[in-house]
Amino acid sequence: MNRHAILSSTLLAFSLMLGSCGGAGTPSGSVQPAPPPVPTPGPALSNVITGQVPNLQGQPIQGAEIFADNTLSYNDNVIGYSGADGRYSIEIGTLAATYNVTAQLTLKYDGMDVPVKLTSDNPALVAGGLNGGGVRNFSYAPAVTAANPYGDLGKINVVHGSFQYGVKESDVTLTITPVGQLADGSTGEQRVVKPTHTGDGWIVPNVMYGTYTVTATMNGQPLSVRPILTNGTLAPWQDSYTGGFTWPYWATRPTMYLELGDGE
Template structure:
């Protein structure tokens, strides 16, 4: 065996891991990063290690400008710890709180420490539930939900600062599921067999001021974070 080459190769691996920003596990410490769905660091996120043996026993930390955090853990053997995080943001005058989940949610001992990274996801599935929020679409007389198509276009950055993408969906059940929280402009049209679609009039909420499009924000209520629009046929249709 060529010892010189083996040592050199091992050193290169260590240097590569260090330069790429890979965190090393440290005893009695939970460390890691928080990024948004675009891979940008998220500052000011409240990260915690929750003790599995004692109720409401947490070690707390907060991410810096580069999305990094370090949480010291007690040196007493107090069972194991699991990671978690919350991000709080004010967006267009509304305060939101989002639960974040680590890339590895397994429990760990304080003496071994752990690296736990988080991604602030605004949409997707977690188990049987959606991470994103629902947009409800109500109709006035003459609009068939089975032939209704809506387009939601982000009006500015989403709540996490990312750009977002337009969403076009058929809405036979009167809602669009799993929409990232942001401000949206909605347009709608009624699809017709063998004929051109009919552009519909749109109003934010449960009707009011109608136009070719409408822009609104998500709202918080007893039912969670939701957005609502109402659509109707234009005059003469």
């Protein structure tokens, strides 16, 4: 066998060995398989305002009412509601307008429907038009701020009773203990607080609607408590008061009105 034959046999054997081992790359002239496609997110929804509404524990809130107010037209709202998953979707069309998006939750208390404002994660207006729409999330997070010292829930309003001039509201401490289930379905927690002076007098803001037992002290000494005169009836002084909130016509929300006395 000559040298060329030996070389050809060797190359053929080497090629067969590589093929049996799955060795070298794709043969010349073949098409290499394409990698699997990478999923891409779907396009953002146009002309729709979407979002979600959780509570303080991150759980979804159902039935929150969301308003998309067309700023170019008076009383032109598009309204939506959050579902069981806490999500909502509002179609706003293609009108070249802007929308102020707000939301509220309605609490049921003692035969009353009490609206509670929800907090937006982005207060900016949402643009309309052909490519309008956006995302606005809301949360149920009642808060007291410098701009809103009254909070978003009920108030307890305290004042010294007639001829009880020894009572100084600035020195008063209240212990507020919930009784039974509150309007949001919770059982609440006991609070020990000092009333705050506001344009509405001395108040404890942001109290969830329900029934409470309230006691009061001034500089550590117990005070007497009673509800402010209602329906022409003057209640007796007591060591504590157990009751709920009323909503007189002049009040912006249900309030508990209490008088404090020092027995002198």
